[in-house]
Amino acid sequence: MNLGVTGKLGGYYLAEQYRKNAAADKNGGVSFAELAAAKAAGQPKVPGMSFKDMWQARFPGAYYHVMDGSAISQGAWDRNDFPFERFFSDHVDESILNWTPSGAEPPAGNSEVQSRWSSMAGKKAVIVPPALDEKMKNNPELAKRVMADVENFIATYPATPGCSYLIEVDENGGISKYRVTSPGQITVSSSEFVDARRAREAKHAEYERLAEEAALKRKLMEQETDERYYQTSITKKAVSIAAYEAAGILK
Known part of the structure; x- marks a missing residue:
């Protein structure tokens, strides 16, 4: 079609x-x-x-923010008073990346907390680090993969209707943190989720290390091959000269 x-x-x-x-x-x-x-x-x-186009076409009214969400600590992200509602707007001041609580954490049943959660019902926002945003601009396939992962997360997450989703992705396009909120309750990225993300990062780092080692080995092998070829050429040349001298050609 x-x-x-x-x-x-x-x-x-x-x-x-x-x-x-x-x-x-x-x-x-x-x-x-x-x-x-x-x-x-x-x-x-x-x-x-672009990823932004796909995100906002799939979820009309969804928000897209380019900033380093990894600067927000897991401890701050998990709190009931973390001002996550700021991400459900077109512009977010980057001071939120350094947010710190001003007092004891209010309970989930606190009326102000409940009011904030209810006001965000049904909204969606994604936080994309600048490095990934730039990579996706030059790599449409990467943008499609990240979109598929984020969409699948929302589609398969066991949430109630009307939930809000705040999703942070890392520089490799994986989901690093999230907050799924519905009036009356909130679900944040669990310790198991964070551990799984760290395991993925460690695996990625190990893959890069092995790739670097393989590249170095290939380079050394190429150098050894070049050296053997050079030595063989010198030897053949010396033998040829000796043969010519023995035959009296070079005398």
């Missing part, structure tokens, strides 16, 4: 198509990535949709 859509109308059409397919049977539906690919295929001069 050739969508052949452009501009704002095209973005609206893609979003509508995706919502219709998402409501249909999953086996017969078309994924957002496929719709984006179809759009790009129909217009080869138009670059693929």
Whole structure:
């Protein structure tokens, strides 16, 4: 199917198509990535949709923030008084990255806490580090993968209707922290989730270390091959000269 859509109308059409397919049977539906690919295929001069475009087309009204969310400690992130509602707006002051509590943590049943949680019902926001945002601009496939992971998290998370989602991704595109909130309760990224993220980071670091070692070994082998070739060439040349001298050619 050739969508052949452009501009704002095209973005609206893609979003509508995706919502219709998402409501249909999953086996017969078309994924957002496929719709984006179809759009790009129909217009080869138009670059693929950015992660921000996909995120806000899939979840209209969702917020997108480029900042280093890893600066927010897990302890601050988990608190009932952490001002996560600031992320559900178009602009967020980066001072939130250094937020510290001013007193004892209020209980979940606190009326002010409940009021804040209720005001965020149904909203979604994602925090993307600058390095990843830049990488995804130059790598549409990476953007699609990150979008698929985030969308799958929201689709499979056992939340009640009307929940708000605040998701932070790391520089590799993995979900590093989250807050899922519904009126009356909140679920934050658990210690198991954090441990799993750290395990992924350690595995990634180990992979990079092994890749560097493999690259170094290849370089050393290439150098050894070059040296052997050079030595062989010198030896052959010396033998040839000796043979010529023995035959009286070079006398």
